[in-house]
Amino acid sequence: MSYVPPHLRNAGSTTTTTTTTAATRLSSTGTLDNNHHHHHHHNNNNNHNLAFSNSHSNTPLFNASRRTSAAPPQSRINAVPDTVFPNWQPSERVSRMNPDMIEEVRLRLNLDVTVSSDSPAAPGPIESFNDMCLNPSIMKDIAYHEYTRPTSIQAQAMPIALSGRDLLGCAETGSGKTAAFTIPMIQHCLVQPPIRRGDGPLALVLAPTRELAQQIEKEVQAFSRSLESLKTAIVVGGTNIEKQRSELRAGVEIAVATPGRFIDHLQQGNTSLSRISYVVLDEADRMLDMGFEPQIREIMRSLPEKHQTLLFSATMPVEIEALSKEYLTNPVQVKVGKVSSPTTNVSQTLVKVSESEKIDRLLDLLVEEASQAEKCGHPFPLTIVFVERKTRCDEVAEALVAQGLSAVSLHGGRSQSEREAALHDFRSSSTSILVATDVASRGLDVTGVSHVINLDLPKTTEDYIHRIGRTGRAGSTGIATSFYTDRDMFLVSNIRKAIADAESGNAVAFATGKVARRKEKEAAAAHKEANIALSRHLGSGAASINIEDKYRFMITATNSKREGAADSAWDD
Numbered sequence: 001m002s003y004v005p006p007h008l009r010n011a012g013s014t015t016t017t018t019t020t021t022a023a024t025r026l027s028s029t030g031t032l033d034n035n036h037h038h039h040h041h042h043n044n045n046n047n048h049n050l051a052f053s054n055s056h057s058n059t060p061l062f063n064a065s066r067r068t069s070a071a072p073p074q075s076r077i078n079a080v081p082d083t084v085f086p087n088w089q090p091s092e093r094v095s096r097m098n099p100d101m102i103e104e105v106r107l108r109l110n111l112d113v114t115v116s117s118d119s120p121a122a123p124g125p126i127e128s129f130n131d132m133c134l135n136p137s138i139m140k141d142i143a144y145h146e147y148t149r150p151t152s153i154q155a156q157a158m159p160i161a162l163s164g165r166d167l168l169g170c171a172e173t174g175s176g177k178t179a180a181f182t183i184p185m186i187q188h189c190l191v192q193p194p195i196r197r198g199d200g201p202l203a204l205v206l207a208p209t210r211e212l213a214q215q216i217e218k219e220v221q222a223f224s225r226s227l228e229s230l231k232t233a234i235v236v237g238g239t240n241i242e243k244q245r246s247e248l249r250a251g252v253e254i255a256v257a258t259p260g261r262f263i264d265h266l267q268q269g270n271t272s273l274s275r276i277s278y279v280v281l282d283e284a285d286r287m288l289d290m291g292f293e294p295q296i297r298e299i300m301r302s303l304p305e306k307h308q309t310l311l312f313s314a315t316m317p318v319e320i321e322a323l324s325k326e327y328l329t330n331p332v333q334v335k336v337g338k339v340s341s342p343t344t345n346v347s348q349t350l351v352k353v354s355e356s357e358k359i360d361r362l363l364d365l366l367v368e369e370a371s372q373a374e375k376c377g378h379p380f381p382l383t384i385v386f387v388e389r390k391t392r393c394d395e396v397a398e399a400l401v402a403q404g405l406s407a408v409s410l411h412g413g414r415s416q417s418e419r420e421a422a423l424h425d426f427r428s429s430s431t432s433i434l435v436a437t438d439v440a441s442r443g444l445d446v447t448g449v450s451h452v453i454n455l456d457l458p459k460t461t462e463d464y465i466h467r468i469g470r471t472g473r474a475g476s477t478g479i480a481t482s483f484y485t486d487r488d489m490f491l492v493s494n495i496r497k498a499i500a501d502a503e504s505g506n507a508v509a510f511a512t513g514k515v516a517r518r519k520e521k522e523a524a525a526a527h528k529e530a531n532i533a534l535s536r537h538l539g540s541g542a543a544s545i546n547i548e549d550k551y552r553f554m555i556t557a558t559n560s561k562r563e564g565a566a567d568s569a570w571d572d
């Protein structure tokens with residue numbers, strides 16, 4: 001079962017889930033906006049009439065335009081300035097590249113680029129930031145951050161984004177996807193007509209967790225530090241909504257948000273979608289997993305017609321392809337290397353343990369590491385320990401602290417300030433061990449993390465790929481140690497395949513997505529069934545025993561025990 005975020009819980013069963021919950025919040029009559037499916041095709045006038053209508057029966061999920069206490073005159077409302085899709089051109093040198101040269105560079109950068117047959121060809125990759133012809137301020141900030149040359153995904157995704165195209169981008173963890181969408185986003189905003197007080201943002205980035213959104217916003221600020229006029233807002237749950245409200249109302253060029261909180265602001269009329277022309281869905285597959293699909297669809301449906309959309313993740317399950325078919329226009333699909341495969345920068349180890357000895361084994365491992373580090377005069381290497389459940393997270397962190405190790409815990413059950421403090425301590429290396437649930441598995445970029453330990457293996461291959469990807473980033477190397485028990489056998493066989501393939505120099509890609517996950521579960525159950533049948537058979541020697549009903553019971557019992565999924569989820 002996928003996790004249902006709190007604001008969607010208890011929603012009535014309906015085809016348009018979002019509108020149900022939201023509409024009940026918004027309108028006493030609970031009537032939905034029957035037109036919202038057609039927003040996309042509305043001309044500006046209709047849209048704004050709708051937005052400023054006082055009739056409850058017409059209340060959309062959120063206003064397409066911002067509602068101010070003193071409603072501006074209609075003429076002002078209709079004057080939403082036109083989005084500018086700049087006639088961006090790369091350097092002369094790059095423009096002269098012929099298709100053969102482009103192919104050659106793509107091959108070298110391990111890039112797989114596809115467009116559908118009826119869309120225009122994709123722009124070629126650009127191997128130097130200079131040839132991207134960016135605003136000089138951005139160039140200065142790129143230099144300041146010592147990015148000397150684009151990574152593979154950046155080389156190809158940036159020209160696509162800069163030329164106004166839609167993009168589906170997939171590249172391994174730690175390969176620089178953030179800058180690949182951030183830098184073109186800033187460039188995009190710079191050429192738009194200026195925002196005025198009361199305008200919504202020009203660009204929106206949605207990410208699945210608060211921590212990731214905060215990190216992305218830092219990156220946006222990093223590449224716009226020389227551009228004083230460019231304002232950004234971070235819009236996530238668990239933090240002061242008042243501050244966000246006034247920031248949004250004053251007007252920002254870029255909003256980086258988690259979907260739930262952003263929708264809250266739309267509903268309150270603190271911001272609008274009317275000027276958004278650049279949208280990024282980062283870790284898009286996770287947002288769908290978390291149950292944010294209705295919110296995302298609602299936002300996508302309500303965007304102004306002229307906009308570009310970029311979807312990014314290190315794993316691309318089939319669900320994403322469905323979403324992209326619906327909301328991307330003539331997209332370019334960019335994949336670097338094998339999609340949905342663990343990064344080869346991380347050496348992976350599997351350790352078989354029993355459930356009850358896990359914590360002792362972890363302590364042994366870490367205490368040993370600590371004494372090694374001390375011997376060599378190194379600080380304890382930054383380590384993330386992933387566990388399945390929130391409660392276990394605190395338990396493990398406490399056990400580590402009791403052993404004299406420095407550890408903090410990060411999970412969705414902690415308050416936002418605790419979450420921030422934990423991550424801050426870890427980022428600044430004042431704490432060397434972070435014990436976390438999957439809330440930390442996606443996108444977090446902490447320099448110096450050299451070890452990822454899975455105390456409990458995750459349920460899916462995707463989560464495994466993202467978790468171990470917290471180390472071995474930006475070309476560095478790292479190690480991953482995974483404890484496993486009998487119940488993890490299916491995932492373990494996948495990991496073994498990945499290890500073998502990494503050793504032989506081929507990255508292996510796993511089928512991902514809901515269908516693949518169901519198959520994984522079925523295969524795991526079949527595996528278990530076969531084992532049980534075998535052990536019964538060997539144990540009793542009595543072939544006549546009908547064990548079928550018994551093991552069916554055992555299988556359901558184990559399966560239901562594993563349904564602690566919601567417990568390990570988070571509260572954004």
Ligand SMILES: Nc1ncnc2c1ncn2[C@@H]1O[C@H](COP(=O)(O)OP(=O)(O)OP(=O)(O)O)[C@@H](O)[C@H]1O
Binds near residue numbers: 147151179469474
């Ligand atoms: N061109 C570059 N040169 C040097 N370092 C870079 C470059 N691009 C990105 N980096 C650094 O690489 C690290 C990883 O980048 P980023 O966090 O964007 O990875 P990602 O692909 O989004 O990973 P994940 O899938 O885990 O979210 C960051 O610390 C970033 O600063």
